[in-house]
Amino acid sequence: QVLSPTYKSRSEDFKRIFKDIPSDERLIVDYSCALQKDILIHGRLYITQNSICFYANIFRWETIVSYRRILSTTFRRISMSIYQLELANSDIVICILFGDGQVMDK
Numbered sequence: 316q317v318l319s320p321t322y323k324s325r326s327e328d329f330k331r332i333f334k335d336i337p338s339d340e341r342l343i344v345d346y347s348c349a350l351q352k353d354i355l356i357h358g359r360l361y362i363t364q365n366s367i368c369f370y371a372n373i374f375r376w377e378t379i380v381s382y383r384r385i386l387s388t389t390f391r392r393i394s395m396s397i398y399q400l401e402l403a404n405s406d407i408v409i410c411i412l413f414g415d416g417q418v419m420d421k
Contacts, residue, residue: 329361351408
């Protein structure tokens with residue numbers, strides 16, 4: 316199976332950043348996004364087989380949420396290209412901005 320250079324480089328970045336994730340954990344997809352705290356923290360959302368991970372380079376902010384800890388999710392469209400994902404039981408709100416032609420499967 317041939318992987319695109321973008322996926323391969325993102326997967327390598329993911330493994331380098333999240334050292335506590337098991338080495339056999341597979342990255343499924345990643346998105347540019349913002350984590351909503353007191354301010355919006357721009358970073359990258361990594362979705363794996365068992366968890367949702369967020370990393371912000373500017374603050375070296377790292378968050379890992381196991382799917383087992385998430386009771387429910389709320390996914391809603393805020394505008395034409397902005398979606399908001401809320402993870403219940405983890406007080407995490409993630410805003411995802413898509414450019415023209417990009418889509419996210421729920």
